[in-house]
Each structure stands twice: as C-alpha cells, then as structure tokens.
C-alpha cells in the first residue's frame with residue numbers, strides 16, 4: 427500500500443488526476459475563496475477539484491504563500507488517501523470501499539490498529555527548513571484566512587494541537603485557532619474534547635500554562651486522525667495514523683519545548699497555552715451557522731518553523747469536513763452492530779449535520795423503533811444526531827433522494843415516530859437554547875407490519891423488485907455502459 431507522507435505528495439497525486447486547480451491569485455478581502463468554495467459545492471460537489479491559490483490578498487496585503495483548499499471532499503479522495511488504487515467516480519461505490527478499508531484496521535476489541543510514531547532528526551525534517559524565533563515568529567507572515575464576513579477575524583482552520591501530560595500521554599486534536607496578534611492565538615476547546623480535559627487537569631494542578639505545538643498542512647491520514655475521535659483520552663492519534671498508514675508517522679522535536687510534531691508538516695507553531703481565558707470567536711461553525719463568542723484559552727507563540735515556501739491549508743466549516751470523520755462513523759457502526767445484529771448500514775450524510783440513517787433487516791414488529799432508541803441512546807452517535815431515520819435494508823442510505831422517497835412513502839408519522847425531550851446534544855445547534863439539551867425525533871420508515879398498524883400486504887417497491895428479481899439487468903447495463911456512450 428502506498429501512502430502519502432505529506433500534504434504535497436497528496437496534492438501531486440490529485441494534480442496527476444486533473445483534480446488540482448491552480449489559481450494565480452484571489453482577493454480574500456472580497457471573500458473570493460469563500461464564494462468560490464460555495465460555488466464548487468453548488469456546481470460540482472464531490473467531483474470538485476482541490477484548488478491552490480498562488481497569491482492571496484488578506485487584510486490589505488498580497489501574500490506569496492500558496493493557500494490550498496477543498497482537499498478532502500469525497501469518498502473517492504478518502505479512498506485515495508487510504509491507498510486504494512482502484513478508484514471510481516461512483517461515490518456510492520467509493521463509500522463502500524472506504525468503509526471496508528477502515529474496518530480492516532479494527533481489531534477484535536473494536537479498536538483501531540496502532541503503529542507508534544518514530545522520531546527523526548531535525549536535519550531530515552522538511553518542517554525545519556526555516557526557523558523563526560522571538561519577534562520573527564510572527565503569525566502575520568502567513569495568509570491565515572478570514573472565512574466569513576461575520577467571523578471575528580482570521581483563523582487557522584486546520585491546526586492540529588499537540589499536547590502531552592506525563593500521566594495521560596499525548597493528545598492531537600484539530601481545534602480552530604483565532605489569530606489575535608503576531609504571537610497570540612485563541613484556541614476553541616469545546617468541553618468534551620481531550621485538549622479541554624488536559625487544560626482542566628492543568629488548572630486543577632495550579633499551572634499557569636501548558637506547552638503546546640500546533641502543526642498544520644499534514645499528510646491526509648494524520649490530519650484525519652487529528653480531526654476525529656478514534657480513541658480515548660490518552661490514546662495517541664499519531665499511533666492510529668501509523669495503523670492506517672501501515673508505517674509510522676515521522677515526528678521531530680520542537681525547538682522550544684519537549685513536544686514533537688509531524689516532520690512533513692507545512693508549518694509548526696510552538697508555544698504555551700494559558701490556563702486563563704479570553705473571548706474567542708465568533709466563527710462560522712461546522713453546522714453552518716455563526717457561533718457566538720465565548721471565553722476560551724489562548725496560546726502565546728514562542729517559535730515558528732516551516733518548509734521553504736510553505737502552504738497554508740484552509741477549510742470552510744460545513745464543506746467537506748465530514749469526510750474527515752469517517753473513521754469515527756465506521757468505528758461506531760462496528761461497535762453498534764455488536765448489540766444490534768439486525769443493523770445492516772449506518773450513514774451520517776456528510777452534507778447534513780444532525781441526521782443519522784440506519785438500515786435494518788427487519789423481521790419483527792417494533793424493531794424499527796427499538797433500533798432508533800438504541801442509536802439515540804448510544805451517546806457517541808446519539809448526542810449529535812437530532813433526527814434518526816430507520817429504514818429497511820433495501821434502501822441505500824447514501825442516496826438522500828431514495829431515503830426521502832422511502833420516508834415519504836413507507837412512513838406514517840403516527841404511530842411510527844417518537845420524540846424525546848431534553849437529551850444531550852451539540853451546544854452549537856442554533857435551534858436550541860445552547861444549553862447542551864435538545865429534543866430528538868425517531869422516524870421509523872421501515873415497512874410497517876400489520877401488528878404495527880401497517881397494511882396487510884405492503885406494496886412492493888418498483889426498484890427493489892428490479893434489484894432482487896432482475897439483478898443481472900444492472901450487470902448487463904454496467905458492462906455495456908461505455909458502449910451506449912460510443913466508447
């Protein structure tokens with residue numbers, strides 16, 4: 427299996443496939459990159475290319491530092507990062523391939539494999555090509571992007587925050603960082619994340635600050651591991667990255683503290699996180715709404731190291747981020763299946779937050795509602811999902827049109843629904859009082875059996891009949907597909 431060791435190697439592979447668009451310049455003071463990202467979503471979605479902007483105007487200044495965006499925006503791109511060679515533009519097929527690949531790395535204890543990282547010498551580390559200290563370690567040297575006119579300023583949107591505690595171990599987590607001054611960054615630790623837990627421990631011990639390193643522009647698998655919950659507090663995300671990569675991540679020692687960062691990162695920022703707090707935000711959040719400013723910790727920068735002519739990697743919350751979290755989703759599917767043998771598929775559409783769709787092999791009355799309750803009560807998924815849709819196994823949950831077709835034709839809102847109040851939820855859901863509580867709805871859109879108030883005989887679904895009784899017809903069409911189009 428060949429894996430990418432750096433963001434650049436991955437970008438080169440994208441370019442070889444014609445999936446990297448080079449743009450000479452963009453004026454982000456006019457939010458040109460943001461509008462371009464939305465238009466790529468509107469017009470091309472998962473077939474949109476990554477784009478690399480050679481010169482960017484930000485805060486009235488033209489920067490020659492390239493900015494790369496839209497890097498992981500489809501199951502095909504995730505499959506490519508996992509080393510899959512037989513790639514296709516059929517996203518449904520790629521979704522299945524990605525899930526199979528991820529599950530290969532799970533052991534019998536439902537834990538992902540780990541290969542510990544290795545330390546390399548600074549001389550062999552591209553992220554040490556340039557070293558900046560004191561006033562030279564100036565965040566304004568780089569075109570960090572202000573994504574939205576309502577944002578509180580510029581943010582580092584792809585920073586992997588690395589911290590270590592002698593008892594807990596290392597933690598690597600993607601937390602947004604607000605550029606507050608040449609040597610100052612605000613950090614958005616939400617309450618449940620492992621970084622926040624480390625900060626709470628430091629506060630309880632009376633510490634004034636915690637050493638930290640922020641690495642950005644990482645190889646795609648390490649970046650995914652930093653961005654999604656694959657382990658428990660104390661598990662090393664770099665070791666999970668090694669597990670998926672099949673080879674260890676190379677780390678290099680920081681200049682001003684004992685922490686280590688990926689040697690192939692584009693930019694590494696070293697410093698101390700204060701146990702005090704200041705206001706951070708507002709920011710256009712991942713659910714697609716502008717979040718409110720809130721008190722949070724901040725970091726004082728001590729040094730910056732980077733590659734020659736580094737790249738800034740930027741991400742627009744709500745666009746593409748969900749592909750990064752697929753290992754989380756697949757891991758929980760496997761764990762849920764242990765207690766739900768009738769669970770066939772589980773899908774959380776990347777483009778629709780707060781919704782989970784599960785397909786079950788239903789045989790008995792009540793199984794739909796029961797499945798929904800189990801998923802809702804499984805906190806790791808249930809907490810962030812307000813709408814739980816249960817379907818029969820013949821529906822493809824990745825096809826939202828088919829999902830809604832099944833809901834609108836197989837579902838009776840009464841009695842096949844259940845709402846619950848006051849359950850744990852995402853604090854950033856704009857429809858809540860932001861007190862971490864939400865109501866939730868369970869939609870049982872499985873074919874209702876007579877005992878559940880359904881019809882004596884449920885009408886057959888045209889397409890399912892085709893798939894079950896004329897399966898070879900689809901094979902025939904697939905085989906002749908190119909021929910129909912003159913190929």
Ligand SMILES: Cc1cc2nc3c(=O)[nH]c(=O)nc-3n(C[C@H](O)[C@H](O)[C@H](O)COP(=O)(O)O)c2cc1C
Nearest residue numbers: 598599600601602614615616619620621653654655
């Ligand atoms: C682009 C992106 C930005 C994120 N920003 C934040 C953030 O600002 N704060 C946060 O707590 N989690 C954020 N997350 C989610 C965390 O990275 C994720 O939950 C991760 O598992 C946290 O690491 P931890 O489990 O070690 O705490 C973000 C994820 C992505 C993909």
